[in-house]
Amino acid sequence: MSLFRALCAALMVIVCLSAAAAEQWPERPILVISPFSAGAANDIIARVVLDKAGHDMGQPFVVENRPGGGGVVGAASVSRAEPDGYTLLLAGASMSSAVILHKSLPYDTLHDFAGIAMLGVQPSVLVSAPSKGFKTVADLVAAAKANPGALNFASAGIGSASHIAGERFVLSADIDVQHIPYRGPIEAFADLMTGRIDFYVVPITPAVPMIEQSKVTALAVSTPKRSPLLPNVPTIAEAGYPDAAYLFWGGVMAPVKTPHNIIDKVHEVVQKALDIPGVQEKLTRLGVSPDPMTPEQFDKFFAADVATTIAIGKAAHIEPTE
Numbered sequence: 001m002s003l004f005r006a007l008c009a010a011l012m013v014i015v016c017l018s019a020a021a022a023e024q025w026p027e028r029p030i031l032v033i034s035p036f037s038a039g040a041a042n043d044i045i046a047r048v049v050l051d052k053a054g055h056d057m058g059q060p061f062v063v064e065n066r067p068g069g070g071g072v073v074g075a076a077s078v079s080r081a082e083p084d085g086y087t088l089l090l091a092g093a094s095m096s097s098a099v100i101l102h103k104s105l106p107y108d109t110l111h112d113f114a115g116i117a118m119l120g121v122q123p124s125v126l127v128s129a130p131s132k133g134f135k136t137v138a139d140l141v142a143a144a145k146a147n148p149g150a151l152n153f154a155s156a157g158i159g160s161a162s163h164i165a166g167e168r169f170v171l172s173a174d175i176d177v178q179h180i181p182y183r184g185p186i187e188a189f190a191d192l193m194t195g196r197i198d199f200y201v202v203p204i205t206p207a208v209p210m211i212e213q214s215k216v217t218a219l220a221v222s223t224p225k226r227s228p229l230l231p232n233v234p235t236i237a238e239a240g241y242p243d244a245a246y247l248f249w250g251g252v253m254a255p256v257k258t259p260h261n262i263i264d265k266v267h268e269v270v271q272k273a274l275d276i277p278g279v280q281e282k283l284t285r286l287g288v289s290p291d292p293m294t295p296e297q298f299d300k301f302f303a304a305d306v307a308t309t310i311a312i313g314k315a316a317h318i319e320p321t322e
Helices: 002-024 041-057 069-079 094-101 137-146 161-173 185-194 204-212 260-274 277-285 295-315
Strands: 030-034 061-065 087-092 113-128 152-155 178-181 199-203 217-221 247-255
Touching (some): 030 041, 030 069, 041 087, 041 247, 041 260, 069 113, 161 178, 161 295, 204 217, 247 260
Parallel strands (some): 030 061, 030 087, 152 178
Antiparallel strands (some): 113 199, 113 217, 113 247
């Protein structure tokens, strides 16, 4: 009996020490792993927001780039990290895509991470070659239905945001078109402008200069609301295809067993940073719209995004490569 009491006392000491450590957190800088290359859209957004959030936290958020495997390398390193709040993940839509691109992953996508805060969403924009003469989504769909299999669309690679967004539109419109994957957006844009490619669903930021110079024609944006960067361009829902809506999102996650009070504290400072007018102005210029969520809502959003991406992958016959 005395041994049992001693074990219970030791356990209580451990619990109390853990709680005290969580209350004093953070006592040093917080590492945020970015599984993207420096300068990628989500990487830029995170640095804008977390720079301000660090001031409220009293310790800086240090963003470290660990690209590789389409985001898998960085995510895996965070899944293995101590759940003490000192290692976080800059998550994004690529985590959902990874599920359909890999036969197996070195982490459990839905159970190894805890949502903290959504940083925002970026619309993609459906653009076409000016030489094709499409002025509306209806024009494009009509041409595709009149010539099954004749039209094509570009992406920045299999499983990329532009690929998933494109397949979502194709399935929603029920059209028979060819997918042409490229090694990146530069090559895809070049062939779109020359007319070799009929349409392309691309993140809005690189598309805006091309649209303004009339090098490509904007037909619709993928978000439920119109983008301030392209206020005269209708949403894909307004064009009649609400199921084709696609969100290119970014957020902050933690290893799943991270204490709730730490998750709540990070959520609070990130949300405060997102409410700063100067931060909002910078994000607007990047085409980012706020989409505030509680940590619990973020978890549900992420699970739904993974499920939708899996369904699109099956319908589009996207096969895992490894």
